[in-house]
Amino acid sequence: xxxxxxxxxxxxxxxxxxxxxxxxxxxxxxxxxxxxxxxxxxxxxxxxxxxxxxxxxxxxxxxxxxxxxxxxxxxxxxxxxxxxxxxxxxxxxxxxxxxxxxxxxxxxxxxxxxxxxxxxxxxxxxxxxxxxxxxxxxxxxxxxxxxxxxxxxxxxxxxxxxxxxxxxxxxxxxxxxxxxxxxxxxxxxxxxxxxxxxxxxxxxxxxxxxxxxxxxxxxxxxxxxxxxxxxxxxxxxxxxxxxxxxxxxxxxxxxxxxxxxxxxxxxxxxxxxxxxxxxxxxxxxxxxxxxxxxxxxxxxxxxxxxxxxxxxxxxxxxxxxxxxxxxxxxxxxxxxxxxxxxxxxxxxxxxxxxxxxxxxxxxxxxxxxxxxxxxxxxxxxxxxxxxxxxxxxxxxxxxxxxxxxxxxxxxxxxxxxxxxxxxxxxxxxxxxxxxxxxxxxxxxxxxxxxxxxxxxxxxxxxxxxxxxxxxxxxxxxxxxxxxxxxxxxxxxxxxxxxxxxxxxx
RNA sequence: GGCGGGGUAGCCAACCGGUAAGGCAGUGGUUUGCAAAACCACCAUUAAUGGGUUCGAUUCCCAUCCCCGCCUCCA
Numbered sequence: 040x041x042x043x044x045x046x047x048x049x050x051x052x053x054x055x056x057x058x059x060x061x062x063x064x065x066x067x068x069x070x071x072x073x074x075x076x077x078x079x080x081x082x083x084x085x086x087x088x089x090x091x092x093x094x095x096x097x098x099x100x101x102x103x104x105x106x107x108x109x110x111x112x113x114x115x116x117x118x119x120x121x122x123x124x125x126x127x128x129x130x131x132x133x134x135x136x137x138x139x140x141x142x143x144x145x146x147x148x149x150x151x152x153x154x155x156x157x158x159x160x161x162x163x164x165x166x167x168x169x170x171x172x173x174x175x176x177x178x179x180x181x182x183x184x185x186x187x188x189x190x191x192x193x194x195x196x197x198x199x200x201x202x203x204x205x206x207x208x209x210x211x212x213x214x215x216x217x218x219x220x221x222x223x224x225x226x227x228x229x230x231x232x233x234x235x236x237x238x239x240x241x242x243x244x245x246x247x248x249x250x251x252x253x254x255x256x257x258x259x260x261x262x263x264x265x266x267x268x269x270x271x272x273x274x275x276x277x278x279x280x281x282x283x284x285x286x287x288x289x290x291x292x293x294x295x296x297x298x299x300x301x302x303x304x305x306x307x308x309x310x311x312x313x314x315x316x317x318x319x320x321x322x323x324x325x326x327x328x329x330x331x332x333x334x335x336x337x338x339x340x341x342x343x344x345x346x347x348x349x350x351x352x353x354x355x356x357x358x359x360x361x362x363x364x365x366x367x368x369x370x371x372x373x374x375x376x377x378x379x380x381x382x383x384x385x386x387x388x389x390x391x392x393x394x395x396x397x398x399x400x401x402x403x404x405x406x407x408x409x410x411x412x413x414x415x416x417x418x419x420x421x422x423x424x425x426x427x428x429x430x431x432x433x434x435x436x437x438x439x440x441x442x443x444x445x446x447x448x449x450x451x452x453x454x455x456x457x458x459x460x461x462x463x464x465x466x467x468x469x470x471x472x473x474x475x476x477x478x479x480x481x482x483x484x485x486x487x488x489x490x491x492x493x494x495x496x497x498x499x500x501x502x503x504x505x506x507x508x509x510x511x512x513x514x515x516x517x518x519x520x521x522x523x524x525x526x527x528x529x530x531x532x533x534x535x536x537x538x539x540x541x542x543x544x
Numbered sequence: 545g546g547c548g549g550g551g552u553a554g555c556c557a558a559c560c561g562g563u564a565a566g567g568c569a570g571u572g573g574u575u576u577g578c579a580a581a582a583c584c585a586c587c588a589u590u591a592a593u594g595g596g597u598u599c600g601a602u603u604c605c606c607a608u609c610c611c612c613g614c615c616u617c618c619a
Contacts, residue, residue, distance in 0.1 A: 105619075113619085120619040148617065234547055235615070263616060289617040311619030312549080318617070342549065343613060350612075380567080381557065386550065386612060393556055396568035403567085406582085431565090435558085444558050447566030513577055520579080531580050538581090 077134025079437050081127075081307075082384060084315060084338040085232050089439055092131070094306055095336060100131050101139040101301050103335070105293060105310035105318070106188070108145040109169035110154045112360040113176060115374060115389060116351050120311045120341045122378045123440070125182040125479055127309075127339070130436050133477040141300050142185040144170055146192050148289055152276050162276050163192070176361050179371035181479040187300050191292035195278050198287040198295040201329050202265050202280075210328040212258065217268035217283035223261050226324045232338060233316035263321050264288040290321035294329070297322075303332025309339040344378075344387040351389075364394065372481055373397040379442040379478060400446075405482035407453040408471060414464045426470035427463070428455040433474055442478065449474060493539055497528050501539055504530065 079092045094100040104124045107113050113121075124142075131138045145151075146166035155165035170190075177184070191198075202219055205211035210225045223229050269277040269284040277284040287295075297305065303326070310319065319338065326334045346357040361371055369391075376397035381387035426433045432448025435441040449471065456467040475482070493501075504519035520530050523539075531538045 107619075108617090117619045124619095145617095150617095233614080261616070267617095313614060313618050316547085316614060316616080321616085341619070343619070345612070348611080376567095377556085384549075385557090388556070390556075392568080396556065399569095400567050435565095438559095441558070443556090443567090444565075447558060450566055508577090511577070517578075529580075532576080532578095533581090 075135035075137075077131060077136045077437065079130065079134065080439055081337065081339060082439055084340050090337065092136075092307070092337065094136065095304060099137040099139050100307070101305045102128075102141070102307035102309060103293070103297050103301060103305065104140070104142040104185070104308075105314055106142040106144050106185075107173055108148055108150060109166045109173060110148075110150045111169060112362065113173055114351070115346075115359050115361070115364070115378065116344050117311075118176070118180060118361070118374070119344045119378045119383075119387060120309075121177065121182055122180060122375055122479070123341045123383045123442070124309055125180075126379060126436075126442060126477065127440055128183060129477045129479055130440065133433075133473055134437070139187070139301075140183075140185040141187045141189070141297070143293060143296055144173075144188060144190040145289065145292065146170070146190045147276065147286055152273055156274060166190075166192075176371075179361060180375050181372065181481055183479075189296045189300065191287065191296075194292065194296050194299065195287060197299050198291050199266075199280050201291065201295050201298065201325065204329045205265065205325065208328060210324075211265055213282050214257065214268075217266075217285060218264055219266035219282055220257050220262040221265050221321065221324060221328075223259060223263075223324065226328055228327065229324050230320065232323060233320050235316060235320070263290060263317060265291050265325070290318055291325060293318075294322050294325040297326065297334075298330055303330040303334070305335060307337040307339055308335035309341070312340045312342050315340055341383045342386055344381075344389050346389045348388055359389075367391065369394045369398070370483075372483070373401065375479065376401055376446075380446065381443055382439075382441055384439075401480075401483055404449065404453070404480075405484075407457070408468070408482060411453065411456055411459075411464055411468050411471065414460045415468060416461060416465075425466055426473060427467035428452040428459070429467065429470035429474050433470070433477070436474070436477055445474060445478060493528075497523065497526060497539065500526075501528070501530060501537065505537055508532065 077092070080089045081092055082088070083090050092100065104121070107117060107121075124140075128138050128140050144166075147162065151166055152162060155162045158165055160168075174184070202211060205221065206213070206219070209222070211219055211221050213219050265288050266280060266282055267285050267288055268282070269286070273286065277286055297308075308319065308322075315338075323334055326332070345351070346359070349355070349357075351358050361374065364374055365371075373394050374397075377389060377393050378387070380393065380397070429448065429452040432445045432452055435444030435448050438444070452467070452471065452474075456464065456471075459467055500519060500523055504516055504523070507515040507519065523530055527541060529540050531540070
């Protein structure tokens with residue numbers, strides 16, 4: 040039932056206009072084997088090496104991304120991760136590899152409970168609102184909806200079942216208050232992903248050890264909670280379990296939903312770097328102990344972004360949401376361009392200036408692409424493996440998802456294609472479109488005067504000026520141009536006519 | 545303290561053991577009455593600092609100085 044409602048939600052999002060589940064025209068089915076041209080190398084956090092991505096089942100690359108906790112609007116830092124994950128998926132499909140993208144919604148935790156109560160809403164209504172907002176923002180950014188988007192609350196039975204298995208195998212224990220903890224000492228592999236020494240953790244050598252009084256029930260300081268006993272401040276937000284009323288711990292939801300939709304072993308697990316420890320470390324412990332599989336074959340983490348060279352935070356006032364940036368006149372696509380403008384393993388320095396730069400770059404890109412398209416007779420011709428002058432851009436993407444390298448390759452490719460005509464231009468344009476699709480970039484349309492409503496008074500003034508200009512009365516003409524500028528309108532003279540555009544702030 | 549990621553032109557940012565992609569900004573030119581736009585061209589002998597390895601290093605190694613992240617429910 041839970042699974043059904045999750046897939047229903049997914050089905051609804053499949054109808055979106057940005058929906059793109061074409062498997063890449065490069066797919067050639069030969070018997071039961073599906074061949075793809077992709078040669079994607081990606082850095083793996085666990086082994087700390089670049090490894091080529093190969094689907095375990097030979098046909099479909101199945102991956103999981105830790106999704107948002109829905110208690111407010113996501114900010115650009117969150118979106119750096121989600122956009123890069125979207126680029127990975129698009130690149131897989133561009134290379135002809137089928138993908139299965141699963142991303143969860145965390146709709147129960149301390150913050151969602153606390154904020155829903157403050158808002159005077161039920162937890163379900165509260166999180167449904169912010170989930171919808173998240174989906175809308177993702178759509179605006181051109182992110183493809185995951186194939187499956189399960190929510191934690193809809194998978195409580197699966198989480199309880201996993202805890203029962205862990206307890207039966209001696210990996211978990213119930214504390215006196217009705218909470219259940221994972222026993223880290225029972226899993227020798229703990230700390231491999233984050234390269235933290237489990238003994239140090241246990242000895243409390245870390246600096247920020249919390250003297251949290253409600254965790255005194257634990258056997259060991261580093262043991263983490265699987266099931267949280269109901270507390271008065273939880274209100275009506277609790278579920279029955281063999282250990283009493285309560286709710287699942289955060290780490291468990293991902294393990295349970297992965298088991299449900301991807302099984303015991305799957306291709307790749309991804310999230311922001313901050314999730315390496317403890318979240319992903321804990322997931323490994325839970326899932327390997329409960330399921331016995333290998334869990335994720337590849338671990339992929341996206342580095343945090345900085346704003347103006349420093350940490351983004353609400354108190355400094357540099358925490359931007361898409362709406363904040365829209366209020367400053369920046370489009371989601373400009374935001375996306377900036378977010379893919381740095382390699383995912385390096386800190387990205389987000390500034391408002393970089394958004395302005397992105398606008399100019401996108402406009403230049405769109406212009407060049409239009410010029411290229413104009414030199415073609417008929418439709419762009421698709422070539423299975425030929426990216427034309429954009430091969431270098433595609434190669435950059437395949438090499439550790441080097442998005443800034445790909446952007447550079449696009450501009451270089453455009454310059455190289457600038458003299459091409461006919462068939463060669465058609466191939467180049469097809470290559471460009473494929474790289475743009477892999478990056479999820481949508482080029483801005485040409486804005487003409489017809490798109491903008493010009494006030495009658497301004498139009499009159501501009502017409503008047505045009506007459507003066509035709510009469511070569513430069514003084515009057517310039518005077519009226521200044522007057523129009525004062526009203527916020529820019530005049531651009533062309534051969535036989537002029538254009539009026541609203542001046543930017 | 546432990547673990548990890550960085551420091552490349554005014555700004556953003558890549559590749560790479562053989563002497564630095566790309567974008568923004570800037571400069572010059574063409575065009576324009578002027579401007580804007582567009583197009584063309586130019587724009588780091590140099591990669592935080594100091595050593596080392598090498599025929600040769602920005603790229604590998606060591607040290608130092610900065611910046612940033614994580615260290616128990618933050619993407």
